Amino acid sequence: MSETMTVSTQKGTSPRRRWTLDAIYCNLSYLTMVLPGAIWLFIFAYLPMPGIILAFKNYRLQRPPEDFWTQNKFIYSLIKSEWVGWDNFKYLILPVNLNNTLEFVRNTLLYNLLFMVAGLVCAIALAVIIYELTNRFWAKLYHSIFFLPFFISWVVVAYVVYALANQSGIINTALASLNMPMLEIYKAKILWPFIFLIANIWKYTGNGSILYLAIITGIDRQLYEAAAIDGASKWQQFFNITLPQLVPTIVLLQILAVGRIFVSDFDMFYTLPANSAFIREVTTTIDVYVFNMLRSTSPLGYPAAVALVQSVIGFVLILVANYIVRKVRPDLALF
Numbered sequence: 001m002s003e004t005m006t007v008s009t010q011k012g013t014s015p016r017r018r019w020t021l022d023a024i025y026c027n028l029s030y031l032t033m034v035l036p037g038a039i040w041l042f043i044f045a046y047l048p049m050p051g052i053i054l055a056f057k058n059y060r061l062q063r064p065p066e067d068f069w070t071q072n073k074f075i076y077s078l079i080k081s082e083w084v085g086w087d088n089f090k091y092l093i094l095p096v097n098l099n100n101t102l103e104f105v106r107n108t109l110l111y112n113l114l115f116m117v118a119g120l121v122c123a124i125a126l127a128v129i130i131y132e133l134t135n136r137f138w139a140k141l142y143h144s145i146f147f148l149p150f151f152i153s154w155v156v157v158a159y160v161v162y163a164l165a166n167q168s169g170i171i172n173t174a175l176a177s178l179n180m181p182m183l184e185i186y187k188a189k190i191l192w193p194f195i196f197l198i199a200n201i202w203k204y205t206g207n208g209s210i211l212y213l214a215i216i217t218g219i220d221r222q223l224y225e226a227a228a229i230d231g232a233s234k235w236q237q238f239f240n241i242t243l244p245q246l247v248p249t250i251v252l253l254q255i256l257a258v259g260r261i262f263v264s265d266f267d268m269f270y271t272l273p274a275n276s277a278f279i280r281e282v283t284t285t286i287d288v289y290v291f292n293m294l295r296s297t298s299p300l301g302y303p304a305a306v307a308l309v310q311s312v313i314g315f316v317l318i319l320v321a322n323y324i325v326r327k328v329r330p331d332l333a334l335f
Contacts, residue, residue, distance in 0.1 A: 009219060010233055031133050041183060044330075051078070051304075052304070053078065054078060054300060054304040055085055055088055055089070055304040055305040055307075055308045056084065056085055056088065056301070057078070057081040057087075057301055058079045058081055058085060058087075058299060058301060059077060059078065059299060059300040059301055060077060060081050060082075061074075061077045062076060062077045062080055062081075063074035063076075063122035066214075073148060073213040074228055077272060082218060083302065087301075088299070088301035088302055088304065088305035089305045089309070091302055091305070091306065092302075092306065092309075102283070102290075102291045103281065104286050104288075105262070105286065106207060106266045107264075107282065107283070107285050108261075108262055108263075108285040108286045109261060109262065111193070111196060111264060111285065112257075112261045112263075112264065112327060113228060113261070113263075114193070114197060115197070116219045116254065116257050116261075118197060118200070118201060118205060119201065119205065119208055119251065120208075120210075120253075120254070121199065121235055122201050122205045122208075123204075123208035123212055124204070124207040124209070124212050124250075126143075126146060126209040126213075126247065127209040127210075127212035127213040127216055128212075128216065128238065128242065129146065129148065130143050130209070130213055131213060131216045131236075132150065132234075137296065138335065139159075141215070143206065143209070144204075146205060146206035146209070147210070148206070149202050149203045149206065149207035150203060150204065150206055150207040152203070153223070153267075154203075154265075154268050154271045154272065155267075155271055156269035157203075157268075157271070157272065157273050158271035158274065160206060161195075161272055162274060163251060164315055165185045165186070166186070167184070171183055182203060185191045185320050186273070186276040186278060186279060187276070187277070187278040187279065188282060189277070191281065192279055192282050192283055193275065194278050195272065196268065196269070196272070196283075198238050199268060199272065200265070202267065203268075211249060211253075212246055212249065213244055215245060215249055216242060216245070216246070217246050219241065220241065220258065224237055224241060227302075244288070247332070248331075251325055251329070251332045252332070252334060254321075255318060255320070255321045255322055255325065255334050256334075258313040258317050258318060258321040259317055260314060261286065261314070262286060262310050262313050262314060262317075263286070263310055264285035264286060264287045264288070266285075266287040266288065266291065269283060269284070269285045269287065269288050270287075270288050270291065272289055286306060287309060289306070290303040290306050290307060291303075293306075318334075322334045324335060
C-alpha cells in the first residue's frame, strides 16, 4: 500500500483523487443512465430558478433597445421591471382576497391529505391482492387493467364524466326513465369530494402499487410458510411480515408527499368540474387559482408570488417531516 501511495504521489495524483476517478469509472454505466434525467432536471428545474425574482417585481413587458446585451423581451423586462418587494405577497392576504386565499389553501390541503391516506391504503391493498393471486397470468392481467388508467388523460376523463352526468347524460336519462329526480352534479358541492377521491384512486392506485408489489415479491417466501405452520392467519402475516418490510418505503414516499401537500393535481381539478361556477368553492385549489390569475389581467407577480410560497412551504415541510422521522426512527429518515 505504501508503494501505491508513493507512485500516486510521484505522479502528482493524491490517493483521494485517484479513488474518486476509479469510483467514477466503475459506476460509469450507472452515471450514464442517470445523465438524461439529470439534464432534464437541470433544464426544467434549476435553469428557470432565477425567474423567482418575478415574484418581487411589477412585471411589464418591454422591448429591449438594439444595443442591449440580450434581445429577449422576457429577460429584458424581468431586469428592467420595477422592484416592489413584498407587495405581490401582500396581495394574497388583503381583506378582499383573504377569504378566497384561505378557501383555496383549505381545499388543496384537505384534498391532498385525503388522497395521501386513501392512496396509500389502496396501493398497498392492491399490491397484496395481486401478490396473493396464485395464477400469474390473471395477476398480471388484473394489474395491467388497474395500471392502464394512469396513461389516460384527465381531459378524456372529463368528457366521460360530462357524458355520464350532464342534464341529458346517461345517468339522468336512466333516472328520468324511472321517474326519479335529475342528478345535477355540476351544481352539487357535496358530491365533488367523493368524485375527486374516486377519480384519484382510479387513476393512481395501479401506478402506486408497483413499488409495493416489487418489495412484497422480494420478501422471503419461507417467512410466510413458517408463519402459516405456526397458525398465523393472512392478516397476522400481513401485519407481522409484509407491513414491517414496507414501512421504510412508506415513510420515504410520505415524506416526499408531504412536500407536495400544497400542490394539487391541476389537470384533475381544472378539467373535471368543467369550470362550473356553482361548485367553484369546493373545486378550486391553489394551482387552479394561479392559472386563473395568469388568464386574467392580474400582474404576473401575483401568481409568481403564490408559486414561490408553495415551493418554500413544500421545502420546509419536507425538512420538518424528515426531522420528525429522524428523531423517532433515524434509520428511516430521508437524509
